[in-house]
Amino acid sequence: MGSSLEATSFSFPEYALSWNGQRLPVVGLGTASDPVGGSYLLTKLAILEAIKLGYRHFDTASLYGTELPLGEAIIEAISIGLIKSRDELFITSKLWCTDAYGELVLPGLRRSLQYLKLEYLDLYLIHWPISLRKGIEGVSGDTEYLMFPMDFSSVWVAMEDCQRLGLTKSIGLSNFTCKKVADILAIAKIPPAVNQVEFNPLWKQKKLREFCHSNGILLSAYSPLGAIGTSWGSNRVLECQVLKEIAKAKGKTVAQVCLRWAYEQGVSIVVKSFNGERMKQNLEIFNWSLSEDELKKIDDIPQSRGCQAEDFISKDGPFKTLEELWDGEI
Numbered sequence: 001m002g003s004s005l006e007a008t009s010f011s012f013p014e015y016a017l018s019w020n021g022q023r024l025p026v027v028g029l030g031t032a033s034d035p036v037g038g039s040y041l042l043t044k045l046a047i048l049e050a051i052k053l054g055y056r057h058f059d060t061a062s063l064y065g066t067e068l069p070l071g072e073a074i075i076e077a078i079s080i081g082l083i084k085s086r087d088e089l090f091i092t093s094k095l096w097c098t099d100a101y102g103e104l105v106l107p108g109l110r111r112s113l114q115y116l117k118l119e120y121l122d123l124y125l126i127h128w129p130i131s132l133r134k135g136i137e138g139v140s141g142d143t144e145y146l147m148f149p150m151d152f153s154s155v156w157v158a159m160e161d162c163q164r165l166g167l168t169k170s171i172g173l174s175n176f177t178c179k180k181v182a183d184i185l186a187i188a189k190i191p192p193a194v195n196q197v198e199f200n201p202l203w204k205q206k207k208l209r210e211f212c213h214s215n216g217i218l219l220s221a222y223s224p225l226g227a228i229g230t231s232w233g234s235n236r237v238l239e240c241q242v243l244k245e246i247a248k249a250k251g252k253t254v255a256q257v258c259l260r261w262a263y264e265q266g267v268s269i270v271v272k273s274f275n276g277e278r279m280k281q282n283l284e285i286f287n288w289s290l291s292e293d294e295l296k297k298i299d300d301i302p303q304s305r306g307c308q309a310e311d312f313i314s315k316d317g318p319f320k321t322l323e324e325l326w327d328g329e330i
């Protein structure tokens with residue numbers, strides 16, 4: 001990581017969210033590391049380096065344990081002049097499943113804001129479409145009897161209240177299928193602005209992307225590099241032969257091909273790196289493009305979901321099979 005902390009003048013494309021026109025930078029920095037929480041100091045330094053490189057969107061979640069270092073990094077970034085105010089950043093966080101009950105949504109958001117030392121979020125997402133028993137930590141197959149169907153109505157109304165109170169500028173979903181997005185749309189007074197899901201050349205989510213797009217919901221890509229090096233991902237994306245050949249021919253890295261491809265699909269991207277060189281590389285996707293032929297080759301890559309989320313499958317819970325959790329989108 002570099003040592004001089006000068007603000008960069010680099011800026012990159014943004015999307016306008018459909019509900020309020022809020023600007024969301026195309027590439028954001030993910031902060032989920034494995035094991036969850038990781039090192040506080042490493043996370044804070046990585047975020048400062050990212051701000052210096054020009055990242056303005058940061059993705060965290062109550063689950064990740066990175067709200068605290070993100071908040072500290074923002075304070076430091078302002079104090080050393082990397083940014084003038086928090087308003088220059090777009091901060092996303094997520095409601096964890098143990099708080100996915102109507103009466104716990106607002107307290108959950110207030111807790112996140114407290115960790116982040118912020119007055120408001122830019123985007124608050126329902127992390128997964130399932131409720132876990134209040135007060136338990138993490139999720140594993142052993143906790144199968146602790147899973148409940150989420151009451152979409154009360155949870156979404158509470159999410160809308162969070163937005164009305166000005167505690168978040170936008171609200172949205174994560175890991176929601178077409179069917180589950182439609183269920184939310186059927187009850188929403190404020191529609192979700194974003195659905196954050198796994199998205200990369202090996203899992204293109206064509207149907208979901210088109211469905212969200214046609215309903216004014218921006219798809220946001222997580223694990224755009226296949227989450228290499230984590231327990232929820234693998235090297236299958238970065239080791240994909242087709243992508244390697246395209247990258248070689250273009251003089252780019254496979255990661256850059258994945259990120260450029262995602263951008264050309266019209267989705268927003270959250271990519272995690274805590275390494276200065278890779279963070280920089282992951283931003284260098286805007287002054288070149290993929291050819292028709294390359295797009296066709298990527299289109300032909302066989303599809304399968306990387307993160308199945310088997311931990312949410314239980315004989316006593318709301319989802320007894322992966323088919324049910326993903327409504328056949330597997």
Ligand SMILES: NC(=O)c1ccc[n+]([C@@H]2O[C@H](COP(=O)([O-])OP(=O)(O)OC[C@H]3O[C@@H](n4cnc5c(N)ncnc54)[C@H](OP(=O)(O)O)[C@@H]3O)[C@@H](O)[C@H]2O)c1
Nearest residue numbers: 030031032222223224225226227228229255271272273274
């Ligand atoms: N909503 C959800 O349920 C959900 C689920 C998963 C993730 N997310 C969010 O999305 C973010 C990104 O997804 P992800 O972390 O799962 O996966 P990812 O961004 O696809 O991959 C992250 C991994 O790739 C490595 N990496 C980054 N840039 C690279 C490059 N240019 N070349 C080679 N390796 C590179 C990183 O290592 P280094 O740090 O060493 O560079 C890290 O091990 C998360 O951090 C989180 O904020 C959300």
